[in-house]
Amino acid sequence: MIVVTGGAGFIGSAVVQVLAEQGHKVRIVDDLSKGQAEQKAGDHEFVLADLRDAEQAKRALKFVLNNLSEGDLFNIVAYDSVVESFAPELQRYDNDSRKKALGFVEGIYAGGSTNIDGALATAFKMI
Numbered sequence: 001m002i003v004v005t006g007g008a009g010f011i012g013s014a015v016v017q018v019l020a021e022q023g024h025k026v027r028i029v030d031d032l033s034k035g036q037a038e039q040k041a042g043d044h045e046f047v048l049a050d051l052r053d054a055e056q057a058k059r060a061l062k063f064v065l066n067n068l069s070e071g072d073l074f075n076i077v078a079y080d081s082v083v084e085s086f087a088p089e090l091q092r093y094d095n096d097s098r099k100k101a102l103g104f105v106e107g108i109y110a111g112g113s114t115n116i117d118g119a120l121a122t123a124f125k126m127i
Helices: 010-021 054-066 095-106 116-125
Strands: 002-005 026-030 045-048 077-079 083-085
Touching: 002 010, 010 026, 026 054, 045 054, 054 095, 077 116, 083 116
Parallel strands: 002 026, 026 045
Antiparallel strands: 077 083
16 A cells, blocks of 8 residues: 555646556545545545644544555655655554554654655655
């Protein structure tokens, strides 16, 4: 399972398409402020959330983490001016990794910057 934030937007939907073509199961998180509702069509799961709101972003991440399946591969990449990941590589989902990831989510805060290039580079290196 790969979660794509902003996956209903122009760039995000292209990322979703490439990942799906590679055989990945994709979950989209988007607030649809700029994305198109029809971009979420298909076999992709969708979570409606405004990730500019740190508390709403945390709730969305917790929802995703609590709804993964045993054995799914996952990671979390958080970014502001610095890019930080939950783990250096994809993690196999189990109860222990879920608890640790939920702890990581609690430590996420809104720092004010958006190093999206660094976050994307970090995430793509994992797949």
